[in-house]
């Protein structure tokens with residue numbers, strides 16, 4: 001059961017080279033116990049470091065499984081300093097009373113720019129020419145080299161990244177088709193395809209911008225690759241599980257797929273010192289990048305500030321706005337009141353037990369904010385009480401059997 005701490009005792013663990021802007025944001029908010037690691041941690045090293053952390057910041061590589069979260073008994077919140085949150089068991093985190101935050105927009109432009117550059121490179125046949133030069137060869141020829149102007153780009157997943165790719169591609173004179181499972185507003189002159197097959201049959205290049213979900217796992221296999229136009233190119237900067245890499249290697253071998261740019265892989269090295277292996281490394285007509293779609297200084301700087309600010313706001317004020325796994329509450333300041341957070345399993349009767357704790361103490365509630373989802377209830381109570389009374393109230397709340405976490409805010 002985790003309760004109240006002064007900021008100096010709140011331990012922040014930042015992994016995977018999270019930007020220094022995050023450290024700055026924590027420090028300027030008064031948090032001084034900050035531990036940073038350049039790489040990801042796993043196994044015993046992760047369990048050991050997370051056991052003492054109140055706030056954990058990761059990027060896409062650190063796996064916060066239910067088992068790992070179970071060891072993190074002090075954990076108040078998780079920050080994913082990226083868009084994807086598939087590396088965290090979000091349900092297990094919610095069941096433990098731990099909100100998870102991310103940065104849904106800050107690196108999207110960086111991904112879109114890389115994708116556009118790759119589409120031009122693939123259509124010009126640059127990867128194979130570059131590979132030849134590195135080996136002392138000279139492939140000066142227009143064979144297979146095309147302008148992107150007038151060609152059709154198929155975007156699968158027309159969200160924050162997909163829409164930006166579409167607008168940039170139109171700026172280059174491309175025709176844009178998209179496919180999404182949701183009805184989406186077309187930006188510019190983009191058109192919704194009749195379905196994935198329609199998009200694949202018409203696109204000269206296909207780019208994938210879907211999240212990792214059960215439905216997108218291996219959504220791009222032999223059948224989808226075969227449905228692409230002969231010689232069309234594939235770009236994947238979404239998640240490595242979305243494309244069947246062996247099927248892609250076979251389609252590149254046969255020449256049906258003209259080239260590919262792949263930024264994400266089913267298995268990625270844990271850090272820069274680990275070796276990378278892929279069935280795609282033997283092809284000259286591919287661009288392989290080490291999951292750097294969002295790795296620009298601009299994006300990382302913005303993400304560091306954005307996610308750290310959300311974590312500080314939750315820690316200082318209790319607001320869970322934009323948490324991805326948790327009831328969202330936006331809260332005003334609580335000057336003049338003690339603010340107590342109570343996170344509980346959402347079953348009938350808990351709120352009346354919460355209120356009973358306050359009425360038994362004979363204290364008036366100044367404000368109460370409640371949000372629930374199917375599993376978790378989050379109630380924030382402002383009360384005119386002394387700090388000592390607040391700690392006693394927190395202990396009363398902690399004794400309610402459905403309690404997941406209770407905390408007095410500093």
Ligand SMILES: NC(=O)C1=CN([C@@H]2O[C@H](COP(=O)(O)OP(=O)(O)OC[C@H]3O[C@@H](n4cnc5c(N)ncnc54)[C@H](O)[C@@H]3O)[C@@H](O)[C@H]2O)C=CC1
Pocket residue numbers: 083084104107108111156157158159160161162179180181182209210211212213215216219237238239263264291292293294295
């Ligand atoms: N390579 C990198 O460094 C980066 C990779 N990413 C990945 O890109 C993904 C997309 O990012 P955003 O565009 O910001 O996400 P988003 O949530 O704004 O857009 C995703 C779109 O995919 C659609 N979608 C979901 N399932 C689908 C399906 N089965 N078929 C077709 N469409 C489907 C959604 O309706 C949504 O419109 C992220 O989830 C993340 O995994 C994000 C940032 C950096």
Ligand SMILES: O=C(O)CCC(=O)C(=O)O
Pocket residue numbers: 059060061081082083084085107291294295
């Ligand atoms: O840059 C990173 O660490 C991960 C980027 C990414 O894949 C994401 O934002 O989802």
